Amino acid sequence: MRMEIRGTGLYVDQRGPEDAPALLFIHGGPGAGSYDFMAFQGDQLARRFRLIGVDQRGVQRSDPLTGPVDETDLVADYEAVREALGITSWSILGHSYGGRIALRYAVSHPDTVTKVVFENPAWDMVLATDTLLAAALPLLPGVEVPEHSGPATKAMWDERIAVLGQLGERRTDIYLGPNSRGLQLPADTEIADEFHARSGQFSEQITRSPQFGDLVLPLLAQLTQPALLIKGEYDPATSQDEIARFQSDVPDGTYYYATGAGHFVHAEQPDRYTELVTGFLLS
Template sequence: MLVEIRDTRLYVDQRGPVDAPPLLFIHGGPGAGSYDFLAFQGDRLGRSFRLIGVDQRGVQRSDPLTGPVSERDLIADFEALREHLGIEQWSILGHSYGGRLALRYSAAQPDVVTKVVFENPGWDMVLASDSLLRAALPLLPGAEAPPHTGPATKAMWDERMAVIAQLGDRRMEIYTGPDSRGLQLPADTELSDEYHARSGHFHEQITSSASFGEPVLPYFAQLTQPAMLIKGEYDPATSTEEIELFRSDVPDGTYYHATGVGHFMHAEQPELYAQLVTKFLLS
């Protein structure tokens, strides 16, 4: 359903009992939307939670963007949605780029976010794109990593994503484990070109915002909630440096190394993933 939040309408998909513990899913991409995650986890996590998936402003089934957007806008939208739904506190789960937003949100609202799960997060855009390139370059003979120093920029991101785009149909090979090479993400074929165009425009706008290059790793030390990092064995996004910082700097952090899977554990091992998340959040 479309819900009026601040100056736009967000598409919100709720699964599970209304009186179950609330859990907000924050999608990645940027611009990936919540459709794929809910296809694999909506009914599973909905057994134990009031699972709330939202397409971020301008993404997929939400209203198109009419102006610029920043990560602060997205966090403000989550807070406004929580108030709209009458939820006092909730846990949050961020996948990929959504892990960056989940970290920002958890640090900013410690009294509202009770627990947080990060699945293969892209916290720092320079480190994440470094890690992605290291996974992609062995499949691209002759390709080179565009040099970059300093914080993330739009130009840096576009240059690095252009290299990864050279993988073409082989792109999913760097994102999945060996047993999941044929994984199909349903949004690719089940959502309209218009929805994909909205996501593309959002991607352009958010990567152009100053907020995209801001450092967020210092927020680790500010987390007061229990936090879990799920890292797939073959995931190309979360860097070794980020994992080490999470394990050393997060006061109440749990690290889970997911063997055999890549970037999409929620789709590659859906039952195990649901059990893992449920146990952590309800313990």
């Protein structure tokens, strides 16, 4: 359904009983949308939760952007969705870049966010792209990327994403475990080109916002909610430094290593993923 939220129309996919514990899915990308996650996990998680998947402003089935967007906007949008749906509090689940937004949201709204799940999060955009390049460059002999120091920048992001683009059809392979090669993400074929173009515009805008360079890892120590970090064995996004910070800094943190899976644990090991998330959130 479409909801008017803070001056724009957001697409909201809501499943499950309204009296069940509420769970918000926060997608990554930037600009990936919620379509794929809801295709793999929507009906399964909706058996026990009131699951809400939102396409961020300007992304996929939400209205196109009409101006700049930053991470504060995304957090404010999610909080406004919660209020509009009449939900007192909910757990949140952030995948990839969505883990960065989930961390910001949990710390800024401790009274409305009860538990947090991070799936292969990209908290630090320099560390995350370092790890992605480490996975990609062995497949691109002769390609070199200058080292980057300091906070993330638009130029750094564009340069590194361009390198990943050189992988062509092989790009998907660095994100998947060996047993998941060939996995088809539904949005690639089931979402109209118009909606993919919106996602591209969103990514262009969010990566040029000043907040994109913010160092958010220190926020881990400010988490007051129980948190679960799910890390795929073959995931190329979450760095070892970020995992170490989670394990040392999060007061009530649980770490799960998904053997055999890559970046999309929710799609590569769907049944185990549902069981893991359900058990954590309802414990």
